Amino acid sequence: MTAATLLAETCMPRFARGTRLQYDRVREQWFVQAPERAFLADAVAAEILQLVNGKRSLAKIIDQLADKFSAPRDVIAQDVLSMTQELADKQVLLLA
Amino acid sequence: MTRSAMIKAPPPMSLLAELTHRCPLQCPYCSNPLRLDPRAGELDTATWMRVLDEAAAMGVLQVHFSGGEPMARPDLADLVRHAVSLGLYTNLITSGVLLNRDSLKVLSDAGLDHIQLSFQDADAQEGERIGGMAGAQAKKLEAARLIVEDGLPLTLNFVIHRQNAERVPAMLDLAEQLGARRVEIAHTQYYGWSLLNRDALLPDRAQLEATEQAVAAARARFGNRLAIDFVTPDYYAERPKPCMGGWGQRFLNISPSGKVLPCHAAESIPGLTFPSVAEDSLEAIWQDSPLFNLYRGTDWMPQPCQSCAFKEDDWGGCRCQALALAGQADATDPVCHRAPAHDRIEQAIAERPATPPAFRYRRYSNTV
Numbered sequence: 298m299t300a301a302t303l304l305a306e307t308c309m310p311r312f313a314r315g316t317r318l319q320y321d322r323v324r325e326q327w328f329v330q331a332p333e334r335a336f337l338a339d340a341v342a343a344e345i346l347q348l349v350n351g352k353r354s355l356a357k358i359i360d361q362l363a364d365k366f367s368a369p370r371d372v373i374a375q376d377v378l379s380m381t382q383e384l385a386d387k388q389v390l391l392l393a
Numbered sequence: 394m395t396r397s398a399m400i401k402a403p404p405p406m407s408l409l410a411e412l413t414h415r416c417p418l419q420c421p422y423c424s425n426p427l428r429l430d431p432r433a434g435e436l437d438t439a440t441w442m443r444v445l446d447e448a449a450a451m452g453v454l455q456v457h458f459s460g461g462e463p464m465a466r467p468d469l470a471d472l473v474r475h476a477v478s479l480g481l482y483t484n485l486i487t488s489g490v491l492l493n494r495d496s497l498k499v500l501s502d503a504g505l506d507h508i509q510l511s512f513q514d515a516d517a518q519e520g521e522r523i524g525g526m527a528g529a530q531a532k533k534l535e536a537a538r539l540i541v542e543d544g545l546p547l548t549l550n551f552v553i554h555r556q557n558a559e560r561v562p563a564m565l566d567l568a569e570q571l572g573a574r575r576v577e578i579a580h581t582q583y584y585g586w587s588l589l590n591r592d593a594l595l596p597d598r599a600q601l602e603a604t605e606q607a608v609a610a611a612r613a614r615f616g617n618r619l620a621i622d623f624v625t626p627d628y629y630a631e632r633p634k635p636c637m638g639g640w641g642q643r644f645l646n647i648s649p650s651g652k653v654l655p656c657h658a659a660e661s662i663p664g665l666t667f668p669s670v671a672e673d674s675l676e677a678i679w680q681d682s683p684l685f686n687l688y689r690g691t692d693w694m695p696q697p698c699q700s701c702a703f704k705e706d707d708w709g710g711c712r713c714q715a716l717a718l719a720g721q722a723d724a725t726d727p728v729c730h731r732a733p734a735h736d737r738i739e740q741a742i743a744e745r746p747a748t749p750p751a752f753r754y755r756r757y758s759n760t761v
Contacts, residue, residue, distance in 0.1 A: 314546060315545065315574075316546075319454070319480065319482075321452065321454065323404050330454065330482040332506075332507040332546050333455075333484060333548065333575070335482065385617075386617045387617075387620075388617065
């Protein structure tokens with residue numbers, strides 16, 4: 298069983314204080330800014346994190362991305378749930 | 394043709410802004426240089442503002458306001474506010490002894506992103522002896538409480554050495570009790586003040602291993618609730634660390650008087666000219682100054698680094714440590730088991746006295 302299977306799609310993730318997604322105009326890449334480190338957000342992570350605002354449920358985020366990329370919902374859901382769990386483990390996202 | 398003319402260096406990721414060398418504490422392992430900058434030579438607010446503008450334009454992502462004690466500068470909140478307006482991630486590295494409800498509120502309102510708070514020990518009496526400041530521990534505990542109450546993410550920093558290593562479990566417990574999100578258990582590295590105090594600080598291998606076990610146990614206990622950064626002491630490492638992620642690769646340091654350095658200890662290397670923000674732009678210094686190109690990349694490397702498979706992993710290790718131990722800044726870091734001067738490390742460990750000598754505290758008057 299993966300941790301991602303435990304995440305409910307009703308949960309509404311938000312960035313913990315002191316963490317954020319930021320576009321770096323110099324490198325032309327997205328970064329997650331966090332205490333004492335900045336790490337690169339790949340294209341998938343950047344698409345997901347741009348929709349994280351504390352008011353949008355994971356279900357809504359998955360729907361929007363499935364629509365935007367005309368991709369099967371279950372494929373998108375897997376990406377969104379696993380990444381959300383991973384960033385929650387790193388204390389970047391809070392789940393509520 | 395110089396190397397810099399051929400290849401443009403990648404933009405720096407982070408800037409350590411040492412606003413002042415003044416500090417109420419006098420820790421014997423302070424990372425500041427032995428020759429401390431006096432207050433009279435400190436950059437003014439307008440110059441720091443311009444430096445922050447230039448740093449953001451170059452691609453710096455995070456700025457760490459440090460010192461000395463950066464809260465000794467009355468313009469700290471203005472600098473934080475300006476950095477925030479530029480999209481820079483702002484981190485305050487503080488001893489906490491000047492922090493109170495009012496000064497924290499001003500920083501929090503300015504948009505400060507994170508605070509790293511130092512403790513010298515979990516034990517108050519020992520911590521105050523190590524830091525050389527009576528009454529410091531209560532102030533630090535109150536600072537931690539106020540920071541967590543405000544909601545700012547908090548990292549505790551503990552510098553580890555032979556005189557506090559046994560209390561690493563208590564330090565980890567303290568971090569959890571105070572509600573820190575991260576804790577750094579960082580063994581001392583030896584240059585500058587800590588090299589001067591090496592016999593008083595260097596742990597033995599059994600002490601090091603006990604700290605490793607304490608960290609492993611705490612990681613199992615705390616899981617994701619508390620992130621633990623453990624920094625091993627170079628002297629007991631198998632391979633040198635990639636100091637600053639490589640000279641002139643990711644990191645800039647600006648001293649209180651405006652000197653721009655590839656690392657905070659670089660001023661220990663003699664015969665170098667240190668560029669200043671008063672004379673050149675940060676971009677020009679980063680890309681074109683002789684200092685930043687001196688040990689950038691791999692062209693400068695001696696053997697055995699030059700033919701080593703790890704040369705772009707560790708970048709030859711630490712230049713200041715090479716100078717301190719091998720007498721030459723362009724030698725292979727003696728930490729490396731393949732370094733010609735590796736015996737200096739073994740010698741320092743072998744000659745470590747059974748009883749630690751008295752500290753030589755970091756003070757303006759103890760400057761050598």
